[in-house]
Amino acid sequence: xxxxxxIRDVAQAAGVSVAVVSRVLNPGSGPVAAATRSRVNDVMxxxxxxxxxxxxxxxFGPPTTLGLLLADVSNPFFARLxxxxxxxxxxxxxxxxxxxxxxxxxxxSERLATLIERRVSGIIATPTGNNLAIWKQLQxxxxxxxxxxxxxxxxxxxxxVSIDNFESARSATALLAAHGHRRIGIISGPAASTTGRDRIxxxxxxxxxxxxEQDELLIRHAAFRGPAGGDAASxxxxxxxxxxxxxxxxxxxxxxxxxxxxxxxxxIPGTLSVIVFDDSPWTELMTPALTIxxxxxxxxxxxxxxxxxxxxQGKRSGKPNVIRVAAELVExxxxxxxxFSK
Amino acid sequence: xxxxxxIRDVAQAAGVSVAVVSRVLNPGSGPVAAATRSRVNDVMxxxxxxxxxxxxxxxFGPPTTLGLLLADVSNPFFARLxxxxxxxxxxxxxxxxxxxxxxxxxxxSERLATLIERRVSGIIATPTGNNLAIWKQLQxxxxxxxxxxxxxxxxxxxxxVSIDNFESARSATALLAAHGHRRIGIISGPAASTTGRDRIxxxxxxxxxxxxEQDELLIRHAAFRGPAGGDAASxxxxxxxxxxxxxxxxxxxxxxxxxxxxxxxxxIPGTLSVIVFDDSPWTELMTPALTIxxxxxxxxxxxxxxxxxxxxQGKRSGKPNVIRVAAELVExxxxxxxxFSK
DNA sequence: AAAATAAGTGGAACCGGTACACTTTTATGT
DNA sequence: ACATAAAAGTGTACCGGTTCCACTTATTTT
Numbered sequence: 001x002x003x004x005x006x007i008r009d010v011a012q013a014a015g016v017s018v019a020v021v022s023r024v025l026n027p028g029s030g031p032v033a034a035a036t037r038s039r040v041n042d043v044m045x046x047x048x049x050x051x052x053x054x055x056x057x058x059x060f061g062p063p064t065t066l067g068l069l070l071a072d073v074s075n076p077f078f079a080r081l082x083x084x085x086x087x088x089x090x091x092x093x094x095x096x097x098x099x100x101x102x103x104x105x106x107x108x109s110e111r112l113a114t115l116i117e118r119r120v121s122g123i124i125a126t127p128t129g130n131n132l133a134i135w136k137q138l139q140x141x142x143x144x145x146x147x148x149x150x151x152x153x154x155x156x157x158x159x160x161v162s163i164d165n166f167e168s169a170r171s172a173t174a175l176l177a178a179h180g181h182r183r184i185g186i187i188s189g190p191a192a193s194t195t196g197r198d199r200i201x202x203x204x205x206x207x208x209x210x211x212x213e214q215d216e217l218l219i220r221h222a223a224f225r226g227p228a229g230g231d232a233a234s235x236x237x238x239x240x241x242x243x244x245x246x247x248x249x250x251x252x253x254x255x256x257x258x259x260x261x262x263x264x265x266x267x268i269p270g271t272l273s274v275i276v277f278d279d280s281p282w283t284e285l286m287t288p289a290l291t292i293x294x295x296x297x298x299x300x301x302x303x304x305x306x307x308x309x310x311x312x313q314g315k316r317s318g319k320p321n322v323i324r325v326a327a328e329l330v331e332x333x334x335x336x337x338x339x340f341s342k
Numbered sequence: 343x344x345x346x347x348x349i350r351d352v353a354q355a356a357g358v359s360v361a362v363v364s365r366v367l368n369p370g371s372g373p374v375a376a377a378t379r380s381r382v383n384d385v386m387x388x389x390x391x392x393x394x395x396x397x398x399x400x401x402f403g404p405p406t407t408l409g410l411l412l413a414d415v416s417n418p419f420f421a422r423l424x425x426x427x428x429x430x431x432x433x434x435x436x437x438x439x440x441x442x443x444x445x446x447x448x449x450x451s452e453r454l455a456t457l458i459e460r461r462v463s464g465i466i467a468t469p470t471g472n473n474l475a476i477w478k479q480l481q482x483x484x485x486x487x488x489x490x491x492x493x494x495x496x497x498x499x500x501x502x503v504s505i506d507n508f509e510s511a512r513s514a515t516a517l518l519a520a521h522g523h524r525r526i527g528i529i530s531g532p533a534a535s536t537t538g539r540d541r542i543x544x545x546x547x548x549x550x551x552x553x554x555e556q557d558e559l560l561i562r563h564a565a566f567r568g569p570a571g572g573d574a575a576s577x578x579x580x581x582x583x584x585x586x587x588x589x590x591x592x593x594x595x596x597x598x599x600x601x602x603x604x605x606x607x608x609x610i611p612g613t614l615s616v617i618v619f620d621d622s623p624w625t626e627l628m629t630p631a632l633t634i635x636x637x638x639x640x641x642x643x644x645x646x647x648x649x650x651x652x653x654x655q656g657k658r659s660g661k662p663n664v665i666r667v668a669a670e671l672v673e674x675x676x677x678x679x680x681x682f683s684k
Numbered sequence: 685a686a687a688a689t690a691a692g693t694g695g696a697a698c699c700g701g702t703a704c705a706c707t708t709t710t711a712t713g714t
Numbered sequence: 715a716c717a718t719a720a721a722a723g724t725g726t727a728c729c730g731g732t733t734c735c736a737c738t739t740a741t742t743t744t
Contacts, residue, residue: 055700057396079421282624397731
């Protein structure tokens with residue numbers, strides 16, 4: 001465990017001033033003779049010198065770190081989002097500080113405090129929906145905030161990148177209606193979440209277009225965490241006139257719902273057709289292969305990173321960017337055509 | 343976009359010196375009158391002051407950041423590991439810088455360079471197996487390095503946390519043998535990886551104990567990324583005397599293998615019994631429910647974080663910590679008992 | 685009541701880089 | 715050759731915290 005050499009050690013060993021070493025470190029910041037440059041480089045190598053990021057950051061709040069604040073990473077959707085964000089960021093030489101909220105606004109506020117102290121240049125987040133004041137403060141501080149997947153309606157000035165939740169739920173529901181289903185259930189996210197609400201709205205629109213009756217018993221909001229999805233599924237199965245088709249629009253609860261259906265001995269798609277919002281490779285391996293709504297995670301990630309880094313300064317003038325990317329409905333075998341419905 | 347207040351702004355507004363403000367910021371670093379303290383706190387609040395981590399870090403390389411260097415996060419195993427590591431770290435007030443290597447040693451070395459410059463206090467990594475010199479350098483610099491899941495045999499002085507790969511593959515194979523299988527195939531990780539090798543070794547041991555012949559044709563190493571697993575599965579199916587049972591010991595390739603088996607019209611467990619190393623919730627939902635080897639990811643995470651933070655100083659004396667946690671074999675329905683084998 | 689001790693505060697050096705203003709060396713033009 | 719411009723290199727003040735030390739003002743001890 002040796003003590004770390006500093007730029008002054010390098011300067012001394014190379015027989016030059018620290019300014020020259022700094023120039024070698026930052027090409028383009030000033031002229032250095034080729035011979036000197038290589039000599040300094042040699043010294044740095046033999047001394048095992050590495051400039052300290054912390055010292056650099058002190059001068060200017062450098063756009064070299066991004067905060068990624070997700071609900072959790074065990075959810076494959078967020079995991080893949082994190083993976084893509086990290087890759088995108090690395091491609092731009094940016095590092096990612098990963099944090100999770102567990103959907104807990106108290107934890108969220110703590111994480112945000114840390115991110116403020118670190119003076120990250122941007123934050124990509126799936127907000128819990130609270131902590132309005134902190135989000136506002138962050139923007140005032142000049143931190144670029146991008147909400148991904150969800151948003152907070154009362155913070156309209158924040159950039160948002162998400163899929164078109166309304167349209168994706170609408171088209172999934174429309175597909176079921178087109179297959180003759182008249183009792184279509186939906187399990188979505190919490191009513192407080194934009195994704196939860198927008199998807200329900202799309203669902204309602206599809207029913208209306210298809211001329212189907214809207215039954216509030218068929219609409220369930222489930223929390224993102226815990227067994228909420230399974231409970232919602234059970235509840236749905238036990239109503240007087242149970243659905244013949246189900247849209248699972250809460251990605252975090254897909255496996256919970258399927259587990260419950262399986263335990264209940266439900267035949268898919270025989271007694272219940274299913275469409276899920278989830279693009280896990282496993283969905284294709286199920287029996288039957290599940291019809292899914294696929295979210296273009298790579299696009300979400302790319303746009304998020306881009307926004308989080310673009311607005312580095314200025315530009316906070318105009319209206320916020322709202323990017324909606326289209327989700328893809330992938331038809332497989334979990335939706336049955338109802339013959340005798342009329 | 344206001345400009346950020348500094349400690350001097352706070353001091354001036356509160357009518358005290360910066361030293362006092364600093365003491366308020368770091369309780370226990372010196373005496374402050376209660377009245378002064380609350381006055382300073384008020385000023386900090388109204389000014390919206392947040393101390394800059396970068397400035398703090400300049401004084402001492404503070405153990406406030408951990409590097410987490412994984413192959414990728416789209417793999418659910420690593421995703422859940424990342425999730426747990428982040429939670430463990432947060433519980434200790436530590437932040438996590440997430441990086442991915444894509445199993446590419448060039449990328450790995452770049453990420454490591456960044457981590458050195460950031461002076462992180464510890465690194466938890468799934469090493470590609472190269473960059474020996476850099477890993478050594480990191481240790482010399484006093485950075486605590488912990489390999490998780492895999493290790494590098496030629497770096498025996500690095501701490502390692504993993505499951506008992508040998509034993510878990512042995513017991514899975516033994517289970518198959520006990521069910522009467524005599525032709526048991528295995529698809530593991532690359533021969534260059536410790537997990538790949540150790541699991542094969544456990545497999546061989548089980549065969550030997552069961553008195554079964556070892557056929558090299560039944561042993562396949564597959565890369566962690568790409569279609570390698572699927573290809574290995576196809577190859578295995580097409581040998582002269584194909585296996586009646588298969589251990590998929592390469593977690594990253596499980597879905598690839600299953601996809602190939604499915605496309606080939608293989609009946610599980612009718613014509614092929616299967617045990618996979620993967621604890622995804624989906625494995626239970628498959629038809630049939632898959633028998634799995636479950637890795638205790640929370641334990642891996644907890645021990646890794648603990649080691650990465652414990653050795654902060656001193657202690658580099660003794661021999662490295664090697665922690666092996668037991669994996670759990672969860673029997674479900676993808677293994678058939680062979681009746682007529684003799 | 686004098687001396688010793690403790691509490692509260694301020695001044696300034698320092699951490700390790702960056703960058704500006706400036707001096708010295710080398711190259712260029714006629 | 716000589717003036718002049720460009721290139722190379724140096725000194726040093728920052729950035730925003732922390733901390734050591736000196737100093738002043740209470741509080742306690744005997």
